Amino acid sequence: MKLLSSAFLDGHPIPARYTCDGQDLSPPLDWRDVPAQTGSLALIVDDPDAPSGVFLHWLLFDIPASEHGLPEGIGIAGPKAGGGTQGENGFGKVAYGGPCPPDGTHRYYWHLYALDSMTGLPAGVSRLKFESAVRGHIIAEAQLMGRYARKGSRR
Numbered sequence: 001m002k003l004l005s006s007a008f009l010d011g012h013p014i015p016a017r018y019t020c021d022g023q024d025l026s027p028p029l030d031w032r033d034v035p036a037q038t039g040s041l042a043l044i045v046d047d048p049d050a051p052s053g054v055f056l057h058w059l060l061f062d063i064p065a066s067e068h069g070l071p072e073g074i075g076i077a078g079p080k081a082g083g084g085t086q087g088e089n090g091f092g093k094v095a096y097g098g099p100c101p102p103d104g105t106h107r108y109y110w111h112l113y114a115l116d117s118m119t120g121l122p123a124g125v126s127r128l129k130f131e132s133a134v135r136g137h138i139i140a141e142a143q144l145m146g147r148y149a150r151k152g153s154r155r
Helices: 127-134
Strands: 002-004 029-032 040-047 055-064 084-086 105-115 138-149
Touching (some): 029 105, 040 084, 040 127, 055 127
Antiparallel strands (some): 002 029, 040 055, 055 084
């Protein structure tokens, strides 16, 4: 499975438009080579470089397997986005929260999971509950990483 964005290349800088310094929009995403037996897709966006440990920026699950991507800006606040259901992020919101590092350059990972079924979890679920529910149901994964540093930050 492959995960791509027309907004940035893997390992490259994320445009400010998709961060707290810009419009804080979720970037456009496209995926390919999803296994035929996929029942649903899930997306986790996190920052492993956050001072307090891995910080969750977006949790989107129960995306129909028939989808081939997500358009820009669908991660607005609310229970549904892009045909999927949103969980609670590290900002305490049920939405996408863009990169906003306190200092230095951070790495942001978009993890796409092909699951063998829908999760049936409610909107606003925590990452911990999501991960517990999908354990043993992941049949494929893809990843995209972007970097971001706020203007004037060190490192």
